[in-house]
Amino acid sequence: MNAISHKIIRETLLERIQSGEWELGELIPNEEELAEEFGCARTTVNRALRALAEEGIVIRKRKGGTRVCELPKREAKFEIPIVRQQVEATGAVYRHKIVCRESKKPPISVSTRLHLGADEKALYLEALHLADERPFAFEMRWVNPAAVPHIEEEKFDTISVNEWLIKSVPFSSGDVSFSAVNADCDIADALDVTEGSALFLVDRTTWYDQSFITTLKLYYNQGFKFYSKL
Amino acid sequence: MNAISHKIIRETLLERIQSGEWELGELIPNEEELAEEFGCARTTVNRALRALAEEGIVIRKRKGGTRVCELPKREAKFEIPIVRQQVEATGAVYRHKIVCRESKKPPISVSTRLHLGADEKALYLEALHLADERPFAFEMRWVNPAAVPHIEEEKFDTISVNEWLIKSVPFSSGDVSFSAVNADCDIADALDVTEGSALFLVDRTTWYDQSFITTLKLYYNQGFKFYSKL
DNA sequence: AATATTATTATGTATGCACATAATAATGAA
DNA sequence: TTCATTATTATGTGCATACATAATAATATT
Numbered sequence A, B: 001m002n003a004i005s006h007k008i009i010r011e012t013l014l015e016r017i018q019s020g021e022w023e024l025g026e027l028i029p030n031e032e033e034l035a036e037e038f039g040c041a042r043t044t045v046n047r048a049l050r051a052l053a054e055e056g057i058v059i060r061k062r063k064g065g066t067r068v069c070e071l072p073k074r075e076a077k078f079e080i081p082i083v084r085q086q087v088e089a090t091g092a093v094y095r096h097k098i099v100c101r102e103s104k105k106p107p108i109s110v111s112t113r114l115h116l117g118a119d120e121k122a123l124y125l126e127a128l129h130l131a132d133e134r135p136f137a138f139e140m141r142w143v144n145p146a147a148v149p150h151i152e153e154e155k156f157d158t159i160s161v162n163e164w165l166i167k168s169v170p171f172s173s174g175d176v177s178f179s180a181v182n183a184d185c186d187i188a189d190a191l192d193v194t195e196g197s198a199l200f201l202v203d204r205t206t207w208y209d210q211s212f213i214t215t216l217k218l219y220y221n222q223g224f225k226f227y228s229k230l
Numbered sequence C: 001a002a003t004a005t006t007a008t009t010a011t012g013t014a015t016g017c018a019c020a021t022a023a024t025a026a027t028g029a030a
Numbered sequence D: 001t002t003c004a005t006t007a008t009t010a011t012g013t014g015c016a017t018a019c020a021t022a023a024t025a026a027t028a029t030t
Helices: A006-017 A031-038 A044-054 A083-089 A108-113 A148-154 A161-168 A185-191 B005-018 B031-038 B042-054 B083-089 B108-113 B147-151 B160-167 B185-191
Strands: A058-061 A065-068 A074-080 A094-104 A122-131 A136-141 A173-182 A198-208 A211-220 A224-230 B057-060 B064-069 B074-079 B094-104 B122-131 B134-143 B173-182 B198-208 B211-220 B227-230
Touching: A006 A031, A006 A044, A031 A044, A044 A058, A074 A224, A083 A122, A083 A136, A094 B064, A122 B057, A136 A161, A136 A185, A148 A161, A173 B108, A173 B173, A198 B198, A211 B083, B005 B031, B031 B042, B074 B227, B083 B094, B083 B108, B083 B134, B108 B134, B134 B160, B134 B185, B147 B160
Parallel strands: none
Antiparallel strands: A058 A065, A074 B074, A094 A122, A122 A136, A136 A211, A173 A198, A173 B198, A173 B227, A198 A211, A198 B173, A224 B173, B057 B064, B094 B122, B122 B134, B134 B211, B173 B198, B198 B211
16 A cells, blocks of 8 residues: 555566567556556556556556567667866866866857857857866866857866856757767877777757857867766 | 646646745645645645655655755666667668677676576677668677577577577566777777777667576677666 | 654555546447 | 447546655754
């Protein structure tokens, strides 16, 4: 009665599915029948099944009933972390340094991404993230000053650009891509690796409600890995 | 009455949060008050707030009430795709080729990962994934034959190892890492790129209920990108 | 003052009921 | 046979109510 039965029911059903008691694609008993089996109300079974549906374990259709998902999706979720947290997670001391900061006309690829007019300027920043004073990641970023005017006043000596933006625009959306690139001369120099080293690149563009905020390329130093579970 | 009010309420509350009407960390009205405002039952508000809590937008505490999350988490979710689907998504024709298949004693790093005894053999496979007959990704994999004995009978001429395993063990768990590596001589050869090219590497180990199934390294060809949203 | 005990409070959960809705099956008309 | 109409069914949702639970506040005890 009190042992949060919707969770227990969810668990039980999940076990039946994972053990193969109910095959992939198979129709499972309806809510009413399950409610009777578990000796609870249909509402409770409903909640358990809804949870499984949200997780992609089952598919539910009105009148069609509930069946085990044919192709259980394997998704890896991971946080887009703040670099400082990544560094500190390794036990190292974090520091960041603004290497370059200027207002200038961005290349077309960037002005397109930020939805800027042809002659509009944007803020360009280069920053180096350090772990125990050793280069950890190198960031090349464009910011749309119209979206966050107060950025002009910020020095970024105590807080990184990313952290400042997250505080200013906490609920932005974004596109991200992950890839591997060979370090060119400039980046190799900044990260203190040999030219051509394989670097993990995160390329991200974020916006809030139609207003584009920033686009950046973040090059992680050699040997960096992103971990996740599925 | 019929316009799925819990969704509407969730939306409305989300807007108030995103617009800054309720600040980060701020306590929002309790369920009863909101129910009165929206003219609905507390149950309905509860459902909306529970959804927001699951998304990491708000934090809820008994007696403490509900408050906007201080650091809204930025997580990128993406599917660990089947390579065939990745290839076909680009419009290319997929084919895969088993380059090597043998049963042998794995190195310690692998026997540890697969929880094998010191002298136990495992199945080693190398496969090349092709997009329009051009190398797309190169896979080096160890499989624990004890976990999936039927694998001995499978030729993998119509289905890839990964797809076969997904069908055989649909609900496995796993650890994944993503990184960038320079192509060594063998891999450069397999993917037909110059040695030292930056490759995107996915390293994955999967198991089902304490029984370790497979561990693999998947090297994507140069220029490959993983896309996601946040 | 420090500690243990007892309210108080907002969320968490379960229930029975009613009705809405989408997908299907059954039926009828052309 | 073909198409449109009408049940039927399982899920989807909302509500009022009751009680459980965790965290806090208030109180009493040492």
